Amino acid sequence: MAATNLSMGAAIVGAAESNEIGYPEERGEKVTSLQHHIQAIKNVSDYTGIPISDIEGVFSTGWSVELAEHLGIRPHYIDTTSVGGCSFEIHVHHALAAIASGIIDIAVVSHGEAGWSYRGAGGGGGGRGEMSPGAEMTMAYGTFGAPSQYAHAMVRHMHQYGSTVEDFAHISVVTREWAQKNPRALMFTDPSQAEVKLGERTPNPFGGPITVQDVLDARLIAWPLTLFHCCLVTDHGGAVIVARPEIARSLRTNPVWIAGAGESMAHQNMLEMDDFTATSAARSSAIAYEMAGLGPQDMDMAMIYDSFTVTAAITAEMLGLAPRGQGYRLWKDGDAAPGGRLPINTNGGGLSFNHSGMYGMQLLVEAYRQLSGTAEDGVNGIEGKQTDSQTCVVNGTGGTLSTTGTLVLVSDD
Amino acid sequence: MLPRCTLCGKVHWYPRLICPSCHSTDLEWIEGSGEGRLHTFAVQHRAFGGWAEEVPYVTAFIDLNEGDRMMTVLRGVDPNKPEDIKIGTKVKVEFEKADDDTHIPFWRVVEE
Numbered sequence: 106m107a108a109t110n111l112s113m114g115a116a117i118v119g120a121a122e123s124n125e126i127g128y129p130e131e132r133g134e135k136v137t138s139l140q141h142h143i144q145a146i147k148n149v150s151d152y153t154g155i156p157i158s159d160i161e162g163v164f165s166t167g168w169s170v171e172l173a174e175h176l177g178i179r180p181h182y183i184d185t186t187s188v189g190g191c192s193f194e195i196h197v198h199h200a201l202a203a204i205a206s207g208i209i210d211i212a213v214v215s216h217g218e219a220g221w222s223y224r225g226a227g228g229g230g231g232g233r234g235e236m237s238p239g240a241e242m243t244m245a246y247g248t249f250g251a252p253s254q255y256a257h258a259m260v261r262h263m264h265q266y267g268s269t270v271e272d273f274a275h276i277s278v279v280t281r282e283w284a285q286k287n288p289r290a291l292m293f294t295d296p297s298q299a300e301v302k303l304g305e306r307t308p309n310p311f312g313g314p315i316t317v318q319d320v321l322d323a324r325l326i327a328w329p330l331t332l333f334h335c336c337l338v339t340d341h342g343g344a345v346i347v348a349r350p351e352i353a354r355s356l357r358t359n360p361v362w363i364a365g366a367g368e369s370m371a372h373q374n375m376l377e378m379d380d381f382t383a384t385s386a387a388r389s390s391a392i393a394y395e396m397a398g399l400g401p402q403d404m405d406m407a408m409i410y411d412s413f414t415v416t417a418a419i420t421a422e423m424l425g426l427a428p429r430g431q432g433y434r435l436w437k438d439g440d441a442a443p444g445g446r447l448p449i450n451t452n453g454g455g456l457s458f459n460h461s462g463m464y465g466m467q468l469l470v471e472a473y474r475q476l477s478g479t480a481e482d483g484v485n486g487i488e489g490k491q492t493d494s495q496t497c498v499v500n501g502t503g504g505t506l507s508t509t510g511t512l513v514l515v516s517d518d
Numbered sequence: 519m520l521p522r523c524t525l526c527g528k529v530h531w532y533p534r535l536i537c538p539s540c541h542s543t544d545l546e547w548i549e550g551s552g553e554g555r556l557h558t559f560a561v562q563h564r565a566f567g568g569w570a571e572e573v574p575y576v577t578a579f580i581d582l583n584e585g586d587r588m589m590t591v592l593r594g595v596d597p598n599k600p601e602d603i604k605i606g607t608k609v610k611v612e613f614e615k616a617d618d619d620t621h622i623p624f625w626r627v628v629e630e
Contacts, residue, residue, distance in 0.1 A: 242531070242532040248577055249564065253560065258558070261558035326564050327564065330560075376532060381557070381558050
């Protein structure tokens, strides 16, 4: 059966973050994941003018029932999809389907993750007791956390395509350039230039501009990944509201239309990854582009999950933005940089802005900010519109290059 | 020993409750050749628990001669010279006794 085309069947009508992201703990203020959720939902409600009581669908990684109870609302659409960092792109896909089919009119997608303050306390979305057989067969061999796994993909990419560690390092450098434009970015401030005032955030010792050599010289985490090839670990909350077209057009905020959406997966454990230089984003983006009637050549900018430099490079290839094996060139050649042909990760990315563990919401908030034309208004505390983009492909990646969700978003007219 | 589907004949790793190729549940264990090729690797410089004392060490994915892939800590290589480790190189399995019931397979780079 041919599916109904859901393109433009709903819009993102607003996006907001929690009040204090990054390392709130440093200021003696330990903010829980729940607080991040509630602050973000309150902020997006205030921003759009949509009362929290009007929300009919709650989409969040495992949290939806607790959030609804806490907010005192009784949604009639509940989605707790928790498949890693791309969950939020997938939530938007599901919200689009729920709205376009007439089940609900207004949905909230919410994220709250005190990834730094509660580090080591266990993941937000998991919860299964015994170890899966696939995980057992990899954890037994001394791999710890994402970098230890992703490094294998980078080595295979270097072998297959002749790419170098230096090629990938350009991704860190360019992404840091974007972070210099975002005061909310953890790596915004150059510590050697900063005047530290009492009660203000201490600049991160690694903040400020970096060079390719800095990336190469940084401490090794899992060769070939040095520290600067790896994303941050921070706290973050964010929320977007998705609404039916008639409502989207009636609000004081500018809608950003969901032209296309797709999701897919390749494996759970890297042991089952057929091709270490490819992800299911090839499939999820093909679905999203087809729905949108648009292709990679039509995209003005991209928000690409950059848990590691290699994630961003491979994903750019999967989204059709660069030929296979040459994803890194977008950064190395300056296309992805400020003023470039195809701005990528304009918030400073997971590498230099913020990465709480599941980074997909940060991608959505920034895509909304750029496409809604409201970036200049200082939405979420960031002043200045970085691009004139009308179209953006957003791609989240979850697990160990396991799951992907792609959205094709377009500005209003 | 490796799990193999008696219906389609394909070997898979990790061990499953059902054949991931043809979905038969009629599976058997066969003795593998213990030989394979290096698919990709990384050098771990940050680890926890007992592994923390072992850094740096090389983790790797092995293409089994019988098909499918296995993860391991690779032996017979210098973790401080990753540039010298060649993808596609021949590897052989060796077992290390963990306790009375468990032997853990490790793979070692060998001459062609």
